[in-house]
Amino acid sequence: MTDFSTDRAFLSEHIAIGKELLYLTGEECRGVGLTRDEILILAHDALYAHGTGDYEMPAKIGVHPFDDVLYHAMPAYVPSKAAVGAKWIACYPRNPSEFGIPQTTGLLMLNDVLSGCPIAVMDSAWLTAMRTPAVTVLAAEKLHPEARSFGMFGCGVQGREHVRFVTKTLKNLESIFIYDVDEEAMDALIAQVSPDVPVSITKCEDSRDLVESCDVMSSATVILKEPLAAVPDDWITPGQTILSNDLNTFWDPRTSLRADRYIVDSRASHALFADMGYFPEGLPEIDCETGAIIAGREPGRTSAEEIIVCSNIGMAVCDMVLGRAILDRALEKNIGTRLPL
Ligand SMILES: NC(=O)c1ccc[n+]([C@@H]2O[C@H](COP(=O)([O-])OP(=O)(O)OC[C@H]3O[C@@H](n4cnc5c(N)ncnc54)[C@H](O)[C@@H]3O)[C@@H](O)[C@H]2O)c1
Known part of the structure; x- marks a missing residue:
């Protein structure tokens, strides 16, 4: 004991x-x-x-x-x-x-x-505003350590802190891209966060612009039962890493289903969300949990080409x-x- x-x-x-x-x-x-x-x-x-x-x-x-x-x-x-x-x-x-x-x-x-x-x-x-990006960037460090570009979808409370945290673990970052449906949220992020971050932050014209610019992407937008599929699957290319904070809402469910690795923070929570109807296309096969990677029990990125989706819905x-x-x-x-x- x-x-x-x-x-x-x-x-x-x-x-x-x-x-x-x-x-x-x-x-x-x-x-x-x-x-x-x-x-x-x-x-x-x-x-x-x-x-x-x-x-x-x-x-x-x-x-x-x-x-x-x-x-x-x-x-x-x-x-x-x-x-x-x-x-x-x-x-x-x-x-x-x-x-x-x-x-x-x-x-x-x-x-x-x-x-x-x-x-x-x-x-x-x-x-909550602090521990969520901390988890994202710790996962990013293992899943895409050489990343040169990071993209953030959603520029609210979470988005701002993600941008503040990300250069602490992704040491090779050269640029950060952001996108939000609300133009003012993007401007506020740049005004508030730029002075604290040693990398340039660029506002994207649209979602596609961000996806085509980034090695690693994260999202903190809304959580809904019906996916928005705001980033169609065919925009995602080999080698990209997606770290979502909004379950399967923002991304095209087909991306999680075909990813080389689908990693989650909690198998139990994702299974419960699936039971509640949050994965209408079905819960993708789970490779392992984020904590197992941080603890060294499962590998981080194993090839330059793999598409990795890591869904961190938040753990108590x-x-x-x-x-x-x-x-x-x-x-x-x-x-x-x-x-x-
Ligand atoms: N995984 C976790 O541990 C965790 C923890 C806290 C919050 N969250 C989730 O993160 C999300 C954001 O939380 P927050 O507190 O930052 O909220 P917020 O309201 O401060 O920010 C959300 C931002 O997302 C933008 N947005 C909404 N839909 C969009 C879209 N389709 N494309 C681009 N931008 C879009 C909004 O305009 C807003 O600026 C929520 O879904 C929340 O449930 C997850």
Whole structure:
């Protein structure tokens, strides 16, 4: 059994377990000072734990009040990090245009492993905006390490952070291309992110322009049951790598079905989504999980010509590991509001 005595001593020193919890706003989460480099290490640790079986994480279940929205319940336990809890997250694609608020919102709760008592509740928007691109770029490092060009479909919260993270692992990148149906989102990305990125960022005229310019591409747009197939399969050429964050919505399902390797972060979650009707053309045969590649149990890219699709729909193990790091840093720095249980 894992020894949690060091963790318990740390927690007991900073919080009255069973009597109170720490509440952290989004600003406070951001304010604890975790850097993107630290977040990459944490995401790596979470993927490694997943790839070596050091975790418990059921497929994420959800509810869907409208056709284009989803809520996901995401519990996980990562023993090596004393990280246990759950995230409850909503994606409402019309939020930005209808209400002027983000598409992705939610809360994350953490518990004390030894007693089960809640020890923290935090806004999960920043955490989700950070851990998702961290997973994408760690996968990209293994699946296309020599890439010279990266393309991002969707220039919202996720798109902006993907562009900020990508040069940290793809060291040979010479250019980044972006495309969004919303011209203002592309302009905002370039204005906000360019100063932080050592590579030029170019706005594409259309989707095809981006696909023809890039070795590695990622997407963070919308998640719908019916695929948009915004990139027709015949545009994809040998050697390209696709890293999707929006399940099978954005890409032509035929590409995933014919790819040399179809890799997913969680077999269980992808199987559940298929059961719910998200893969009307059928769930492609899964080669392996992303964590297994990060842990070195499965190979990264094995030939220059292979087409690789890697679908990372988001794993609670990453949320819990990052959430726990945010909590520890907040407790050390006395950030946040203590609420009685
Ligand atoms: N895999 C994960 O772990 C994970 C985590 C968080 C969010 N997501 C998903 O990522 C997506 C984006 O989330 P976000 O918080 O960045 O949302 P956002 O609303 O901030 O950004 C989405 C952007 O995609 C653009 N877009 C929509 N359809 C498009 C299309 N067909 N072509 C090009 N651009 C298009 C929108 O104009 C918008 O700028 C959502 O589907 C969300 O569910 C996935």
